[in-house]
Amino acid sequence: MVVLSKTKSIAGIVLAGGNSRRFGEDKALYKEAGETSTWVEQTAAKMMPLVDHVFVVTNARLFPNIQTLFANTNIEIITDQAPYLDKGPLGGIYAAMQSGATYDRYLLSPTDTPHITTEIFADLIAQGNTYATTKTAKHYLTACIPYCKTELETMLRADNLRIRELLRTLDVNEQLFDTEAPFENKNSK
Numbered sequence: 409m410v411v412l413s414k415t416k417s418i419a420g421i422v423l424a425g426g427n428s429r430r431f432g433e434d435k436a437l438y439k440e441a442g443e444t445s446t447w448v449e450q451t452a453a454k455m456m457p458l459v460d461h462v463f464v465v466t467n468a469r470l471f472p473n474i475q476t477l478f479a480n481t482n483i484e485i486i487t488d489q490a491p492y493l494d495k496g497p498l499g500g501i502y503a504a505m506q507s508g509a510t511y512d513r514y515l516l517s518p519t520d521t522p523h524i525t526t527e528i529f530a531d532l533i534a535q536g537n538t539y540a541t542t543k544t545a546k547h548y549l550t551a552c553i554p555y556c557k558t559e560l561e562t563m564l565r566a567d568n569l570r571i572r573e574l575l576r577t578l579d580v581n582e583q584l585f586d587t588e589a590p591f592e593n594k595n596s597k
Contacts, residue, residue, distance in 0.1 A: 418533060419511040420455035421504045423497050423549060424448045424474060424519040425467040425488065435520040436466065437473055448474060448519045452483055454526045458533055459515055463507065465500035492564045497549055497571050502560040513537075516551045523590045524550065531583065538583040539575055540591060546582070547591045548572050553580055 424436035436448040445453070452462050462483045466474050475485045486507055492499040501516065513536060515529055532538055532552040539551035548571040559577050563569070585591070 417511045418459045418513045418515060418552075419504065419509075420452070420459040420462040420515045420517070420529075421501060422448060422451045422455065422462065422464045422517055422519055423500050424451075424464050425470065425500055434470060434473075436470060437477075440522065446477060447522045449477055450522055451517050451519050451524065452478070454524060455515055455517065455529055456483075457526060458529055460511065461509070463504040465503050467494070495564055496569050498560055498564060498569050498574060501574075502557065502564060505555060505557040505560065510555055510557075512555060514553055514555070516549055516553065518549045518593065520593055521547075521550065521591055523592060525590055528585065528590055531585075535581070535583050537578065538581045541582040541584050542586070542588045542591060543584075544588050545591065546572075548575055550591060551575065551580060553578055 437446050439446050448464060452464060455462050464474055464478065464483055464485050466485065466487060468487050471485065471487050478485055486503050488495065488499045489503045489506065492502055504514065515533060517524060528540065532540065536552055537554060540547040556574070556578055559574065563574060
């Protein structure tokens with residue numbers, strides 16, 4: 409595991425607002441057989457040792473259930489903010505960045521990669537301004553990016569909702585990981 413020296417403030421953003429149409433139920437609230445915590449709880453727990461604050465961004469429909477899961481924690485549950493409702497991951501990242509305190513960097517992760525590890529998050533933070541890749545795929549939503557509220561707002565106003573475009577704008581680098589397994593996006597049970 410990478411040992412970090414914290415010289416900059418960092419927040420984690422768990423993206424948990426998807427509709428999970430292909431999955432058949434809400435992925436954020438899903439528990440695999442034998443598990444005691446939901447995917448959203450697992451993702452947040454893996455970030456917590458590494459960051460100063462964790463945001464879980466979700467949609468209005470899931471908000472009450474997710475808020476209940478984290479009722480006795482310091483994890484902040486937020487929803488997309490008008491006028492950028494239902495704008496996918498960029499809307500969620502924007503909501504976290506405009507919610508109050510500003511952090512130097514933001515660790516991003518979707519909630520539907522349950523095999524992601526704290527070590528991968530630590531590697532991304534250590535490299536800074538980077539997103540995960542493997543030999544077979546680019547994982548744009550597993551990233552460590554700088555504060556970029558202005559860039560997000562510009563893209564959202566133009567209805568440009570591609571995370572890849574945001575990463576290009578911010579000149580975010582790829583970080584190669586050896587195996588695809590931790591990044592597998594679960595779309596079926």
